Amino acid sequence: MSQAxxxxxxxxxxxxxxxxxxxxxxxxxxxxxxxxxxxxCKACEVACLEWNGYTFTETTFDNSYxxxxxxxxxxxxxxxxxxxxxxxxxxxxxxRKDQCMHCADPGCLAACPADAAIVxxxxxxxDFQEANCIGCGYCMTGCPFNIPKFSPTARKxxxxxxxxxRVSQGLEPACIKTxxxxxxxxxxxxxxxxxxxxxxKQLRDHSGYRNAGVYDPSGVGGTHVIYVLHDATNPxxxxxxxxxxxxxxxxxxxxxxxxxxxxxxxxxxxxGVFIHYLRFGPKIVKEDEQHGDAA
Amino acid sequence: MIHGxxxxxxxxxxxxxxxxRMIHWTAAVSYVYLLLSGLAFxxxxxFWIAAVLGGATIARELHPWLGIVFxxxxxxxxxxxxxQMKETPADKGWWESIGHYIRNEDDKMPPAxxxxxxxxxxxxxFFVNGLLLLLTGLILWLPQxxxxxxxxxxxxxxxxxxxxxxxTIALFIVHVYMGTAMERGAxxxxxxxxxxxxxxxxxxxxxxxxxxxxxxxxxxxxxD
Numbered sequence: 001m002s003q004a005x006x007x008x009x010x011x012x013x014x015x016x017x018x019x020x021x022x023x024x025x026x027x028x029x030x031x032x033x034x035x036x037x038x039x040x041c042k043a044c045e046v047a048c049l050e051w052n053g054y055t056f057t058e059t060t061f062d063n064s065y066x067x068x069x070x071x072x073x074x075x076x077x078x079x080x081x082x083x084x085x086x087x088x089x090x091x092x093x094x095x096r097k098d099q100c101m102h103c104a105d106p107g108c109l110a111a112c113p114a115d116a117a118i119v120x121x122x123x124x125x126x127d128f129q130e131a132n133c134i135g136c137g138y139c140m141t142g143c144p145f146n147i148p149k150f151s152p153t154a155r156k157x158x159x160x161x162x163x164x165x166r167v168s169q170g171l172e173p174a175c176i177k178t179x180x181x182x183x184x185x186x187x188x189x190x191x192x193x194x195x196x197x198x199x200x201k202q203l204r205d206h207s208g209y210r211n212a213g214v215y216d217p218s219g220v221g222g223t224h225v226i227y228v229l230h231d232a233t234n235p236x237x238x239x240x241x242x243x244x245x246x247x248x249x250x251x252x253x254x255x256x257x258x259x260x261x262x263x264x265x266x267x268x269x270x271x272g273v274f275i276h277y278l279r280f281g282p283k284i285v286k287e288d289e290q291h292g293d294a295a
Numbered sequence: 296m297i298h299g300x301x302x303x304x305x306x307x308x309x310x311x312x313x314x315x316r317m318i319h320w321t322a323a324v325s326y327v328y329l330l331l332s333g334l335a336f337x338x339x340x341x342f343w344i345a346a347v348l349g350g351a352t353i354a355r356e357l358h359p360w361l362g363i364v365f366x367x368x369x370x371x372x373x374x375x376x377x378x379q380m381k382e383t384p385a386d387k388g389w390w391e392s393i394g395h396y397i398r399n400e401d402d403k404m405p406p407a408x409x410x411x412x413x414x415x416x417x418x419x420x421f422f423v424n425g426l427l428l429l430l431t432g433l434i435l436w437l438p439q440x441x442x443x444x445x446x447x448x449x450x451x452x453x454x455x456x457x458x459x460x461x462x463t464i465a466l467f468i469v470h471v472y473m474g475t476a477m478e479r480g481a482x483x484x485x486x487x488x489x490x491x492x493x494x495x496x497x498x499x500x501x502x503x504x505x506x507x508x509x510x511x512x513x514x515x516x517x518x519d
Contacts (some may be wrong), residue, residue: 015339070443111453113336114351134351136336136440141449148438155356254457259338262461269465273472280399283478285497295321 003111007122012112028124029167030192031176033045033097034199034228035238036212037183040079044175048077048099051163051174071147072100076160080239086231096227096238097175097184100147100160102126104221107247108159110255111142112165113254124189125162126226133157144220144245162224172256192226199228299510302371307489308506317374320487322368322421325361330467332358333460359436362429369425376418379409406500420466424459431456 008018045067049056054074059067065081082094106126109118117132118139128139128148133156139148140157148157163173171177172186185192196214203212213232216222227241235241301309311319318402332354335345343349388405389396395403396413410418431452434441438449474481479493495503 013339013342015342113339113342115339115342134345134355136355137435138453140438141453146443152439153353218394248450248453250454254454258454258457262457263338264467265461266464269468273468273476276397277472277476277486280397282476283399283401283498285480285491285494287493 008119009122010109011116012109012118013115015115028122028189029162029224030124030164030187030189031102031173031225031291032185032187032196032228033190033225034183034185034196035094035096036199036207036209036228036230037181038079038095038097038201039181039183040081040093040181041180042067042079044097045075045077045079045182047174048160048210049075051166052076052161070146071149071159073151073154074161076158077101082237082239084237092230094238096241098145098239099175099225100126100162101145101220101245102160102162102224103245104223105247107142107144107220108139108148110140110247111138111251112136113138116185120233121164123167125164126224127161127164128157128159128235130154130156130158134278142248142251144242144248146240168231189222189224190236196228200232203230214239217242219244299513301506302510303489305489306492308492308495308503309488310484310490310495311488313488316488317486318368318375318500320369322365322372325338325365325368326467328361329358329365330460330464333360333457334473337457359432362432362436363388366425366429372418373422375409380418382412383408386415389413401497407498407502409499409502417466417470420452421463424466427459428456428463431459441442 011018017020020025031039033289057072057074058125060069062069063210065079067279076099078098080094080096080098082096084092084094086092102124103126104120104124106120108128109120109126112118114134114135117127117134118126118128120126135155135157137148137150137151137157140146140150148159150157161173163171166173176184176186185195187195193214193216196216201214203209209230211231211233213229215227215229215232215235227235227238229238231237303309305336324378328348331344332348334341335348335351335354336358345354348354348357385405385408389407392404393413395401434448434452435456441449457484472486478498480490484490492503495506
């Protein structure tokens with residue numbers, strides 16, 4: 001698992017082949033967040049700040065336990081608290097750990113124009129390389145989960161790394177390490193998927209959550225952070241988790257048909273005027289002495 | 296020989312005043328920077344261009360500011376040329392003869408005013424697309440201030456900004472070709488400001504005749 005994090009699958013804005021692709025036998029990593037056993041203690045928020053070296057900043061109070069409305073450039077891990085009345089009329093306090101989902105088909109990477117600013121590793125981690133980031137913010141628009149955030153001081157974009165630095169050394173991410181209830185798990189994608197399905201079945205069979213299920217959205221090719229939800233048919237209730245996240249159509253249209261039409265058009269234009277010059281030549285005005293003198 | 300505001304003592308005709316040339320080149324220089332930095336962000340194969348512009352991070356910082364400079368220049372251009380760029384009924388005949396124009400059969404073309412209909416198309420193309428580029432560009436400049444529930448604006452801009460840019464690139468290619476290689480004398484007119492009388496009569500016959508009439512009447516009244 002650890003060695004695989006150095007193997008690169010895709011590089012943003014990069015012309016040519018990807019160095020070192022397909023060299024290792026790989027294990028994809030995955031973080032499992034079981035929202036049904038989260039107690040909202042926010043230990044993961046603190047561990048994330050500590051490991052990544054960010055200081056505590058002012059929080060926003062809006063009549064909820066939530067630290068701030070959404071993740072920030074220097075606050076990558078946020079528990080979202082949502083009061084929700086279920087179909088039996090019971091009030092539920094839903095708590096979901098929000099962070100980068102590490103999509104298999106990342107919208108941020110698709111939208112990024114900077115060479116090697118976003119790298120997807122073979123183990124599934126999608127990491128920003130701030131040294132190559134140009135701060136255009138296209139990733140912020142390409143992401144279906146509203147995760148990348150712009151730093152006004154660094155003028156670059158930051159997000160959760162899935163603790164790539166720890167994982168590449170064989171450690172689990174800081175949030176996993178600190179979780180006191182065991183609602184966070186870390187392992188290979190296959191293992192976590194199996195564990196999540198087992199837990200979802202248990203919730204359906206023994207706890208009365210008939211719609212319990214696993215959130216691993218196929219629209220972005222699956223994610224390397226997966227959730228167990230009490231009600232997988234209504235992920236929006238968990239602080240706006242999109243039902244069917246996708247790489248935005250506008251990004252796809254820009255990167256594929258528009259780019260080819262545009263490139264063809266520009267080449268056609270330059271070649272076209274050159275051929276015109278070869279065929280018809282310049283418009284040369286004969287300087288007639290009579291002209292002007294007549295005035 | 297009469298000379299006055301347009302008919303210069305050296306026997307040539309003033310086509311573009313210093314004011315007009317300054318605004319033209321402000322727009323031109325800012326546009327070229329916008330074009331080159333834009334192409335760098337457009338395709339990984341052209342990302343190297345950013346290195347020539349001070350690196351991609353600096354190009355990303357400067358691109359919006361140059362966009363403001365370009366927009367101001369285009370608005371000023373509208374102020375000074377807007378009226379002369381208005382479509383006239385005679386333009387239809389010019390477009391119908393466009394084939395002759397392309398084949399350099401200029402003697403078969405109807406006479407053009409100060410700006411021929413092709414130049415008018417160039418102007419309005421840059422004006423309209425310039426404003427649309429400004430609008431979408433402002434959104435792309437500061438995406439962190441466009442809230443998540445208005446994300447559709449950011450997504451639309453990502454797609455539409457290059458679409459409008461491509462329209463201007465088409466106009467730009469033709470404009471640069473015609474202004475330098477194709478129409479001899481045109482480039483000098485936008486650098487030094489003047490053209491020969493023959494050039495004025497050939498390319499902008501109606502305008503030249505009007506200049507002659509005006510200069511003649513003002514010359515008479517001032518007793519020149």
